[in-house]
Amino acid sequence: MTFEVTILGANAALPALGRFPTCQILNVNHRYYMIDCGEGAQMQAAHFGIKLARLHSIFISHLHGDHYLGLIGLLGTMSLQGRKKPLYLYAPIGMADILAAHQKSGGLYLTFELIFKATNTEVPELLVEDDLIKVYTFPLRHRIPCAGFRFEEKRRGFSLKKDAPLAALSIPQKLALKRGEDIVFEGKTRAFTEFTEPLKKLRTYAYCSDTIFDINLLPELKNVDLLYHEATFTQEYLTRAQETMHTTAFQAALLAKEAQVGKLLLGHYSSRYHNLDRLLVEAQAVFPTTEMAIEGQTFEVLHEV
Numbered sequence: 001m002t003f004e005v006t007i008l009g010a011n012a013a014l015p016a017l018g019r020f021p022t023c024q025i026l027n028v029n030h031r032y033y034m035i036d037c038g039e040g041a042q043m044q045a046a047h048f049g050i051k052l053a054r055l056h057s058i059f060i061s062h063l064h065g066d067h068y069l070g071l072i073g074l075l076g077t078m079s080l081q082g083r084k085k086p087l088y089l090y091a092p093i094g095m096a097d098i099l100a101a102h103q104k105s106g107g108l109y110l111t112f113e114l115i116f117k118a119t120n121t122e123v124p125e126l127l128v129e130d131d132l133i134k135v136y137t138f139p140l141r142h143r144i145p146c147a148g149f150r151f152e153e154k155r156r157g158f159s160l161k162k163d164a165p166l167a168a169l170s171i172p173q174k175l176a177l178k179r180g181e182d183i184v185f186e187g188k189t190r191a192f193t194e195f196t197e198p199l200k201k202l203r204t205y206a207y208c209s210d211t212i213f214d215i216n217l218l219p220e221l222k223n224v225d226l227l228y229h230e231a232t233f234t235q236e237y238l239t240r241a242q243e244t245m246h247t248t249a250f251q252a253a254l255l256a257k258e259a260q261v262g263k264l265l266l267g268h269y270s271s272r273y274h275n276l277d278r279l280l281v282e283a284q285a286v287f288p289t290t291e292m293a294i295e296g297q298t299f300e301v302l303h304e305v
């Protein structure tokens with residue numbers, strides 16, 4: 001099953017030439033889950049060939065503008081395109097007021113049902129579960145209420161071994177095997193494990209947008225395969241990071257190491273960094289399997305742990 005994240009924006013709030021504020025597309029089996037929706041998100045989606053028709057849900061971490069100001073334009077565009085499918089929106093409760101203001105004063109009209117659910121920014125919880133994934137939220141410590149997200153792949157049944165006698169198995173037998181049920185084959189009861197691959201660990205992607213360095217996040221991040229964590233500054237701006245409730249690349253790497261994640265993805269870069277290498281070098285010294293979130297790049301969530 002496809003499970004990968006494409007970066008549409010990875011910059012912090014202040015504009016930087018050629019870089020966009022935070023927005024990502026998590027592609028799960030070709031269903032798209034947008035994570036944060038910074039200014040220009042729809043332009044970036046068009047630029048990188050992201051089909052808005054595949055968009056299923058939008059998750060907003062917090063209501064600083066660099067994480068949601070692309071949303072109203074995006075909703076308007078999907079209405080102009082005549083979208084009919086419902087869209088799910090998860091964000092802190094203040095989003096309800098923002099939407100109402102645009103409807104009342106801006107005449108925002110949608111051709112589809114927008115199903116809004118407020119996130120819990122106080123305690124961790126299961127936010128939503130569908131046929132493909134479970135999404136958990138957990139509080140992030142930032143200047144305003146903020147939540148991180150952990151996306152967990154759901155088990156979709158057993159897969160048949162490549163050397164299983166596929167031609168000899170009936171469709172009901174194959175379905176039973178995929179459900180993990182033993183079958184009668186060639187007159188004998190046979191264990192489903194003879195025909196199916198061993199179960200793999202379910203893949204997980206965790207997303208920590210704006211937050212101060214917080215060791216209390218460890219239980220939420222433990223052993224995830226891919227961790228996106230903001231790294232607004234290098235360690236030389238530690239005081240600035242603490243004042244603004246952001247994290248340095250060093251601290252993000254420390255958290256990744258302690259949580260024993262598979263891979264770390266840095267993002268939310270301050271526009272003071274024209275060249276992002278310093279952030280990467282600083283993080284890799286602590287946690288070598290670190291990469292940079294760069295617009296247009298796709299990172300597959302692999303079984304890393």
Ligand SMILES: [Zn+2]
Nearest residue numbers: 013064066210
């Ligand atoms: Zn931000």
Ligand SMILES: [Zn+2]
Nearest residue numbers: 062064142210
């Ligand atoms: Zn913020």
